[in-house]
Amino acid sequence: MxxxxxxxxxxxxxxxxxxxxxxxxxxxxxxxxxxxxxxxxxxxxxxxxxxxxxxxxxxxxxxxxxxxxxxxxxxxxxxxxxxxxxxxxxxxxxxxxxxxxxxxxxxxxxxxxxxxxxxxxxxxxxxxxxxxxxxxxxxxxxxxxxxxxxxxxxxTSGEPLWQRGHKIAKVEAPLKENLAAGILRLAGWQPGVPLLDPMCGSGTFLLEAAQMSLDDAPGLGREPGEFAFERLRGFDAGLWRALRKSAAATRLPADTLPIWGSDLSADAVARAGQNLAHAGLDDLVSLARADILARAAPQPTGILIANPPYGERLGELDELAAFYPKLGTALKRNFAGWDCWFLSADTRLPKLIGLKPMRKIPLYNGPLECRLYGFRMVSGSNR
Ligand SMILES: C[S@@+](CC[C@H](N)C(=O)[O-])C[C@H]1O[C@@H](n2cnc3c(N)ncnc32)[C@H](O)[C@@H]1O
The missing domain is CATH 3.30.2130.30 (VC0802-like)
Structure with a gap:
């Protein structure tokens, strides 16, 4: 053909x-x-x-x-x-x-x-x-x-492909799964590298990273008949079965992963836990309730990725302006040796955090223009 x-x-x-x-x-x-x-x-x-x-x-x-x-x-x-x-x-x-x-x-x-x-x-x-x-x-x-x-x-897809079917418990402003997966790749994260999302909300980065670690194809989670191509003429059921089978065969066995998530909100941590459990990944990822300003790094080196609150309301913008300098101090104190990445639409972030970004990558979260800021935390050397 x-x-x-x-x-x-x-x-x-x-x-x-x-x-x-x-x-x-x-x-x-x-x-x-x-x-x-x-x-x-x-x-x-x-x-x-x-x-x-x-x-x-x-x-x-x-x-x-x-x-x-x-x-x-x-x-x-x-x-x-x-x-x-x-x-x-x-x-x-x-x-x-x-x-x-x-x-x-x-x-x-x-x-x-x-x-x-x-x-x-x-x-x-x-x-x-x-x-x-x-x-x-x-x-x-x-x-x-x-x-x-x-x-x-x-x-040929039907429901958008970022709907992987695991986010059963929602939080305010969750990231879409495909944006989270892309950010992990842009940040240079690869399976096996320690990963922390200290503002994990519903756990989107954690879910994507855990599935990537297990080489778990996202489409394997869909039920038969869910993809639109299954309803189109010329659907090759044998070919589809064979492709699914070979993707399932390369999936790695579950093992504890060097992936950590935390959030200030106990409710968010509970929701992230429910979502990970739905995906069968809750035993593999470590979750805790913690303030990013107070938590320690789980390993001497690794990649921290977070998507802080956007601050769409006025009071929140003031709160964030007061929060960023404290965040910069906490990163310097607790995350020397880590690469820290933040997705934000708030252009004040790099200045107020008081650190020089090594990368600034333009990205869109839906219609919202954002930047992915990368900071390399080298002991004692950041401004
Ligand atoms: C925009 S949401 C993150 C959404 C998440 N990426 C997702 O896909 O669901 C921001 C999160 O930061 C958390 N947060 C706010 N201040 C925090 C702090 N000081 N320490 C840890 N988490 C905090 C909020 O509870 C919220 O869950």
Whole structure:
């Protein structure tokens, strides 16, 4: 079968990591674009990306692309696709739209036109039309519009891939799993290196790091039928079974890991514990309630990664301004020998912490522009 073109979106700032995932999955002609990666690949490549990429938000298969100027052009583009070749009329569908500098007045209307075109194609072919389901569609069609170009994609993932299914207990402002996995990689963390998240909240960094340590493919946690590609025509059940089997076979046996998490809030620690337990990792990761300002380093060297509160409310901003200098002092006192990384949208952090960052990496947490600040704590030598 000839390779298809795919687009995988990801949190902005992680594109280069995602390109490596696409190449590892067997993708060719891998091209980085803002917010994602384009590549060509066969079915196995598509399944492997869904199964193994910790960075992709989803994997979209391109079905049509053309220049456009009006909603009618978008309708024509969708009308030209042989949709019954891609899915059965019994499948429910939903159309999503993403636009960058599109000249169209109403994106809602464009979405509607795509849905009409899909239904018209089915009606002409079989006299029946698929139903729309906005809550839990079987098939998701994505329309992507730039200033001149309209592209239609079929979603092969279903629910976003960062939903690994283990965050059963939530906290305020949790990180998405793919952003956390990307930050671990950007910080140079690798399995076996001591890792501490002293502001662990629901435990996203801990979960990702523990699964990476066990070489546990994130997609193995999904139930049969959960990936959208399982509902598309041409689904190769044998190939999928074989890929799952070989991923499961490389999973390492559980062992205590050099991964520690703590949080000031006892409630957050309890929630992180529930999430780790749901993933079967609670015996492998050490959790404790502690103030980052008072806790000791669990090992002489390692990587500390945290995502401090953002301080969206006014009082919190003042509290954070008072907190950062104390944090700098605590890091100097307790974490000499460690590399310490903080994801924050607060541009005052590096100045107020009183340490010189070795790295400042721009990243987006959803729409929020952040920086990942890296500080190397060498005994006695930091300003
Ligand atoms: C933005 S949340 C972290 C979310 C986490 N990364 C996740 O994915 O769920 C910030 C966390 O810092 C914790 N925190 C605030 N001040 C702290 C301190 N002094 N010591 C330790 N944890 C603190 C809060 O309780 C909160 O859980």
């Amino acid at each position: 000839k390779p298809e073109r795919y687009f995988a979106p990801c949190p902005r700032g992680l594109e280069a990591l995602l390109a490596a995932d696409a190449a590892a999955a067997g993708g060719v002609d891998v091209k980085i674009v803002p917010g994602g990666v384009e590549f060509a690949g066969d079915l196995a490549c598509c399944y492997r990306m869904n199964l193994a990429s910790r960075i992709a938000t989803r994997v979209l298969r391109r079905v049509a692309t053309a220049d456009y100027r009006s909603e009618d052009d978008v309708y024509r583009l969708a009308r030209g696709v042989d949709w019954p070749r891609h899915f059965d009329v019994e499948r429910s569908l939903r159309v999503y739209v993403t636009a960058q500098r599109s000249p169209l007045k109403s994106l809602e209307f464009a979405t509607l036109r795509v849905k009409d075109a899909v239904c018209d194609v089915f009606r002409d072919a079989s006299g029946r039309r698929p139903s729309v389901n906005t809550k839990a569609p079987d098939v998701r069609i994505h329309l992507f519009l730039t200033a001149e170009r309209a592209t239609l994609y079929l979603d």
